[in-house]
Amino acid sequence: MRVLATVLAIASGVIVLLGYFYPVESLLGLRLQLTNWAMVIAAMAVLVGIVNLVSVQMEKIRTRQKGAAYGGILVLSLIVTFGFGLVFGPDDVFMRAVVNAVIVPIEASLMAILAVTLIYASIRLFRRRMDVTSVVFVVIALISLIVVIPTSFGSGIGDSIRQFIGMFSSGGARGLLLGIALGTLLTGLRVIFGVDRPYGGN
C-alpha cells in the first residue's frame, strides 16, 4: 500500500511539473485534472479537520481538563453555525451576522493585542540578546515608525529616510527570499524523488 502511495505521489508530482515545462495539450489536461482532484481532497480534508477539532474538545470535556468549558462553547457554536449553514446557506442574514458581529470583531481585538505584544517583544529583545544586530533591529524599527507619522513639514525628509532604509531592507529581504526559494526547490525535489514521504510515512 505504501509503495502504491509513493508511486502515485511521485507520478502526480512529475506530471504536474512536466505540464509546467512542456505545455502540450495532453499534459496540460492531466495537470488540470490532478489539480482539480487536489482541490476536492482539500475540501474533504477540512471536514476531517473539523472532526479532529471536535474530538480534541470532546476529550477535554470528558477528562475535565482546564478550559473544558471553552471547548464546550466551541463545539456548541460549531454545531449551530454548521447546521444553519447547511439549511440556509452561507449567504443567509444570520450567517453573515455570525461573520460580521462575532468573527471580525474578535479578530480585530486580537490584532490590537498583537500591536502591544510586538512593542513588548521589541523591548524584551535587549534583555534577551544585547548585541549590535539587536540594537540595529530596534533602532530601524523605531525610525520606520517615526517616519510614517504625518508632520506639518511635509513628507520630504521622511521619504528620503524611508528610501535610504528601504535600500538595505529590500536587499536583505531579496537575499532571504532567494535562500528560501532554494530551500523550497530542494524540499520539492526530495518529495519528488520519494526521499521525503510525508504521505504514508517513511
Next chain:
Amino acid sequence: MNLTALGLLILAGLLLLGFFVLRRRSPAALRRIEAFETLNRAVGLAVENGTRLHFSLGRGNLYGARGASALAGLAMLRRLSERTSVSDNPPVVTSGDASLAILSQDTLQSGYRAAGAEDQYRFTTGRLAGLTPFSFAAGTIPTIHDENVSTNVFIGEFGPEAALLTEAAERQNSTLVAASDNLSAQSIFYASSQEPLIGEELFAAGAYVGAGPAHEASLHVQDILRWLIILGILAGSLLKFVGAI
C-alpha cells in the same frame, strides 16, 4: 518553455542525487547552529522530566509555493516524534490547515511506529487549531499554556499572529525554536526567541535533527546553488557597470 528554470531544476536534481550517494558513505560535518543545539538539549530534557514537546506547523497550505516550509517542518517532526514518543507526555502538533493536520497525524504515527510504540499513538495529538490566522493562534495558545509544554517548535508558514504564540511561550518560560519562510514572522521570531533561525536555516532543520543523508545533501546543494546565484548577480552587475548589457 523556461529553459533557465528547467536547467536549474535538472542541475539541482543531479547535485542532490550525487551528494545523497556521497553522504550515505560519509556523513557531513555541519556548522554549529545554536538554535538546533538548544532544541536537541530541550527535547532530551523534555523526555527525561516528563514534560511535553509542542510542535506547530503553521497555517500554510500545501497547494502553494509556501508549502515547502510545512514539508520541512514535517520532516523534522518525523524525527522528533520518534525521539519523544516514549515520553510520559507525548508530543502534540498544531496546524492551521486541515490537510497539514492530517499529514501531521500520519507523520506522528510513523514516528511512533519507528520507536516501536504505535499502540500509544492518539490521533488527537495532531490537531487542527483553527482555519484563519487568528483562530489558529487562539486555538494554539491553550495548548502552550495548559498542557505542561516545556519546548515549543514553530516551523512553517506563520504571519504576524506568531507574536501571540511567542508571547504565550515566553510566559510559560518554555524553550522556543522558531523559523518561518514569511518575512513578517521571521522578524517576530528574531525579536522573540533566544536563538533565531534566519532565512533558509528553516530548511536545514532536517539535517540537524538527523533526518538522513538526503537532508545533508540538500544543504550542500543549497550552498552550491547559492554561490552560483551570487556569482551570477556579481557578473550581471559588472556587465551592467561596463555597459555590456
